[in-house]
Amino acid sequence: QQLYSLRWHDFQSSILSSFRHLRDVEDFVDVTLACDGKSFTAHKMVLSACSPYFRHLLKANPCQHPIVILRDVKYRDMEALLRFMYNGEVSVSNEQLPSVLHTARMLQVKGLADVP
Known part of the structure; x- marks a missing residue:
């Protein structure tokens, strides 16, 4: 049986663009982050993919x-x-x-802190 490989050539950029748009219009946001008396909405999936800290916190x-x-x-x-x-x-x-990098280490943000 012959297999066919189907490929979406700009998959990564399209997915990134979609997540940015979903956050901009606040569609499907499912977590609120509060700090300094203000708040942000975001997606658990994005936070969890980018930070073991958020993954463990949200999973619990x-x-x-x-x-x-x-x-x-x-x-x-x-x-x-x-x-x-x-x-x-x-x-x-x-x-x-310095403050951003300190917060990134505290929240274990991948790409900015030493986390796997």
């Missing part, structure tokens, strides 16, 4: 739409990390860089 919490309170996390640092998780890159100022 069966709530359908949990609210995660992030103490000692600055709003603008979390905003930068979410952009990094959804886009694969982010631009931050020289002055913000």
